[in-house]
Amino acid sequence: MDRPRKPTLDTVAAAVGVSRATVSNAYNRPDQLSSALRERVLAAAATLGYAGPDPVARSLATRHSAAVGFLLGQQLSASFSDPALSIVLDGLASTVDGHDHCLVLMPGGDRGGPRPETVARAQADVVVAYSLPDDAPALEAVRARGLPMVVVDQPVLPGTARVEVDDAGGARLAAEHLLGLGHTRFGVLTFPLRPDGHTGLVSAARLAGGTFRVTRDRLTGYLSAIGDAPVWECSGSRRELARTGARELLGRSPRPTALLCASDELAFGALQAVRDLGLTVPRDVSVIGFDDVPAAEHADPPLTTVRQPLTDKGRRAGELALRLLDGGRPGDPIRVAVNLVERGSTALQE
Amino acid sequence: MDRPRKPTLDTVAAAVGVSRATVSNAYNRPDQLSSALRERVLAAAATLGYAGPDPVARSLATRHSAAVGFLLGQQLSASFSDPALSIVLDGLASTVDGHDHCLVLMPGGDRGGPRPETVARAQADVVVAYSLPDDAPALEAVRARGLPMVVVDQPVLPGTARVEVDDAGGARLAAEHLLGLGHTRFGVLTFPLRPDGHTGLVSAARLAGGTFRVTRDRLTGYLSAIGDAPVWECSGSRRELARTGARELLGRSPRPTALLCASDELAFGALQAVRDLGLTVPRDVSVIGFDDVPAAEHADPPLTTVRQPLTDKGRRAGELALRLLDGGRPGDPIRVAVNLVERGSTALQE
DNA sequence: GAGTGTCGCTGAAGCGCTTCAGAACGTCCA
DNA sequence: TGGACGTTCTGAAGCGCTTCAGCGACACTC
Numbered sequence: 001m002d003r004p005r006k007p008t009l010d011t012v013a014a015a016v017g018v019s020r021a022t023v024s025n026a027y028n029r030p031d032q033l034s035s036a037l038r039e040r041v042l043a044a045a046a047t048l049g050y051a052g053p054d055p056v057a058r059s060l061a062t063r064h065s066a067a068v069g070f071l072l073g074q075q076l077s078a079s080f081s082d083p084a085l086s087i088v089l090d091g092l093a094s095t096v097d098g099h100d101h102c103l104v105l106m107p108g109g110d111r112g113g114p115r116p117e118t119v120a121r122a123q124a125d126v127v128v129a130y131s132l133p134d135d136a137p138a139l140e141a142v143r144a145r146g147l148p149m150v151v152v153d154q155p156v157l158p159g160t161a162r163v164e165v166d167d168a169g170g171a172r173l174a175a176e177h178l179l180g181l182g183h184t185r186f187g188v189l190t191f192p193l194r195p196d197g198h199t200g201l202v203s204a205a206r207l208a209g210g211t212f213r214v215t216r217d218r219l220t221g222y223l224s225a226i227g228d229a230p231v232w233e234c235s236g237s238r239r240e241l242a243r244t245g246a247r248e249l250l251g252r253s254p255r256p257t258a259l260l261c262a263s264d265e266l267a268f269g270a271l272q273a274v275r276d277l278g279l280t281v282p283r284d285v286s287v288i289g290f291d292d293v294p295a296a297e298h299a300d301p302p303l304t305t306v307r308q309p310l311t312d313k314g315r316r317a318g319e320l321a322l323r324l325l326d327g328g329r330p331g332d333p334i335r336v337a338v339n340l341v342e343r344g345s346t347a348l349q350e
Numbered sequence: 351m352d353r354p355r356k357p358t359l360d361t362v363a364a365a366v367g368v369s370r371a372t373v374s375n376a377y378n379r380p381d382q383l384s385s386a387l388r389e390r391v392l393a394a395a396a397t398l399g400y401a402g403p404d405p406v407a408r409s410l411a412t413r414h415s416a417a418v419g420f421l422l423g424q425q426l427s428a429s430f431s432d433p434a435l436s437i438v439l440d441g442l443a444s445t446v447d448g449h450d451h452c453l454v455l456m457p458g459g460d461r462g463g464p465r466p467e468t469v470a471r472a473q474a475d476v477v478v479a480y481s482l483p484d485d486a487p488a489l490e491a492v493r494a495r496g497l498p499m500v501v502v503d504q505p506v507l508p509g510t511a512r513v514e515v516d517d518a519g520g521a522r523l524a525a526e527h528l529l530g531l532g533h534t535r536f537g538v539l540t541f542p543l544r545p546d547g548h549t550g551l552v553s554a555a556r557l558a559g560g561t562f563r564v565t566r567d568r569l570t571g572y573l574s575a576i577g578d579a580p581v582w583e584c585s586g587s588r589r590e591l592a593r594t595g596a597r598e599l600l601g602r603s604p605r606p607t608a609l610l611c612a613s614d615e616l617a618f619g620a621l622q623a624v625r626d627l628g629l630t631v632p633r634d635v636s637v638i639g640f641d642d643v644p645a646a647e648h649a650d651p652p653l654t655t656v657r658q659p660l661t662d663k664g665r666r667a668g669e670l671a672l673r674l675l676d677g678g679r680p681g682d683p684i685r686v687a688v689n690l691v692e693r694g695s696t697a698l699q700e
Numbered sequence: 701g702a703g704t705g706t707c708g709c710t711g712a713a714g715c716g717c718t719t720c721a722g723a724a725c726g727t728c729c730a
Numbered sequence: 731t732g733g734a735c736g737t738t739c740t741g742a743a744g745c746g747c748t749t750c751a752g753c754g755a756c757a758c759t760c
Binding site: 008009010020021024025028053056057058059061062 | 745746747748749750
Binding site: 022032033034061 | 710712714
């Protein structure tokens with residue numbers, strides 16, 4: 001069953017009796033031919049069932065592909081359930097989408113980031129990396145291909161554009177807020193330090209050897225202000241995991257009076273855990289988050305948290321990506337600001 | 351500033367002193383040359399900084415691109431906050447990722463589905479469409495390009511592979527459950543019938559003219575069992591919108607004793623609305639959802655809902671996509687099963 | 701009426717790769 | 731010894747497009 005061969009530029013050119021260049025121009029540079037001829041070309045294309053220049057061939061000839069690659073540190077499912085990531089991605093998408101670009105998603109497996117083979121085959125001419133572990137093999141694969149890259153929340157890589165957040169500073173802000181309220185006994189809840197599925201209390205060695213920069217920085221920010229405190233690591237930024245972890249932390253004696261969480265998502269789990277134990281936030285336990293996702297404001301009680309401009313981060317990343325796409329230089333890192341948003345989940349500790 | 355031209359196959363071939371075909375074989379058909387030579391080629395490539403065959407050129411030559419396109423009915427932001435979509439996408443991704451394929455996301459604008467231009471330029475050789483409106487222009491664009499397509503939750507398109515769910519049957523199951531519990535006064539909460547941002551009560555005409563098949567079917571399922579009932583349409587499947595809508599419905603007199611929601615996400619908003627009014631689920635109001643996303647089980651109270659196997663749906667879509675990629679025929683539609691999961695959000699109505 | 705533009709179109713090179721039909725050179729068996 | 735076969739490598743065609751120099755032809759200008 002040989003289906004009719006797909007029409008190409010040549011097919012159309014032959015049908016109209018013009019050169020191939022002219023048909024190409026009809027699609028790409030309407031000013032290069034008379035509009036009458038252009039109409040004839042387009043009409044012929046329509047009757048022949050020609051849907052326009054083949055994207056792959058066009059990419060080869062023009063040497064760019066109108067696609068932005070996105071390197072994810074986790075599986076797609078985890079990514080999609082992470083509101084912070086979703087918002088960043090949305091900011092990014094809203095920027096690049098307006099320019100007829102597609103997003104090529106390269107999800108990470110368990111090993112922290114996409115497989116290098118996936119990167120090697122992906123048709124994108126700029127790549128955005130987001131919260132990968134420092135040693136993700138995909139980063140090397142991107143470098144090897146010589147693709148321009150913008151890294152968000154990521155280790156400093158030479159030659160890349162960057163969007164940075166002062167995670168440590170933000171975390172310190174949160175810790176100092178609690179200190180100012182008179183808290184002295186803390187528990188810390190965090191998402192992974194390494195992509196190995198670990199759950200439980202974190203040793204100093206593990207903390208120091210963490211490969212997720214964001215995690216390390218937030219924890220460092222917390223601990224540098226409050227001194228030593230038990231840190232519970234969840235294997236993902238999921239509230240159910242945090243609920244379990246928070247119960248562990250609250251079960252220690254003396255019981256912490258404040259829980260510092262590496263993300264809002266974890267803080268939501270902590271709020272639930274406090275309720276589970278018949279305690280009240282913030283009377284018995286203060287809880288503080290990080291990110292300020294939309295749900296933070298609507299939590300019960302509304303969550304005190306460190307705000308980072310997530311949409312903006314994504315948008316900035318998108319703009320940088322577009323700039324690199326145009327052959328621009330990476331330029332200086334863009335730093336976005338963080339600030340503390342005081343709401344109802346933290347209170348004075350008598 | 352002319353950066354050194356990127357090495358190509360020829361560069362490597364020249365360096366090693368072999369033909370271009372041999373270098374190509376070193377990457378693609380190791381059995382076609384001695385392993386000693388292969389080693390030399392690969393070593394030369396490494397020192398030259400050659401990262402392997404260019405994906406675009408390779409795609410042009412082989413006429414396939416190892417990418418699966420995904421047509422989204424909504425903007426990326428909405429997509430990422432939709433747990434059901436996320437789970438489907440994850441199932442899909444886990445299937446195609448194992449085969450070194452990437453996912454090319456084509457987000458929809460406000461108009462219901464991606465712009466045709468985006469589709470025309472996307473480098474994918476199979477496309478998965480998910481919950482687009484019946485009349486999405488992107489569908490026509492895919493057809494025009496002659497790309498194979500698998501449609502999920504979608505109108506029947508000739509020549510496409512399909513994954514289907516009995517939405518109407520599932521909804522009827524839910525409605526009959528409530529009827530069996532003695533309920534007689536209902537309210538229905540739904541996500542959009544058309545991609546026009548409408549919020550508020552739904553007229554019969556609007557219902558009949560809805561362009562989202564899933565919405566239409568679920569509502570039809572509900573209403574065919576319970577008879578007439580007020581239907582509130584939210585402009586997205588977001589719990590905050592549902593919370594508002596549910597408050598409206600519960601404000602009517604006589605007050606409904608049961609709320610049927612087109613998705614779990616909407617049901618979560620409904621639960622909140624009931625609480626807002628100082629009422630209790632399920633004593634005062636029963637609430638039922640659709641999808642059975644993971645959070646349904648952990649809701650307060652745990653949500654009675656119609657379960658559809660979301661991950662499985664995505665996986666099936668992925669398998670179909672891979673089959674089409676291999677030149678396979680679409681075959682018969684795959685139907686996945688739905689069933690009622692009774693939990694704590696529904697109860698007898700005295 | 702020679703010089704200068706502009707407009708509309710074409711020819712041909714080239715983007716970086718795959719692939720297929722051989723060529724060259726053993727090896728093996730009869 | 732010679733033919734059949736394998737193995738290893740190569741030459742060249744071709745994937746479908748963009749783009750750039752250039753060519754007529756026609757319209758202006760002084």
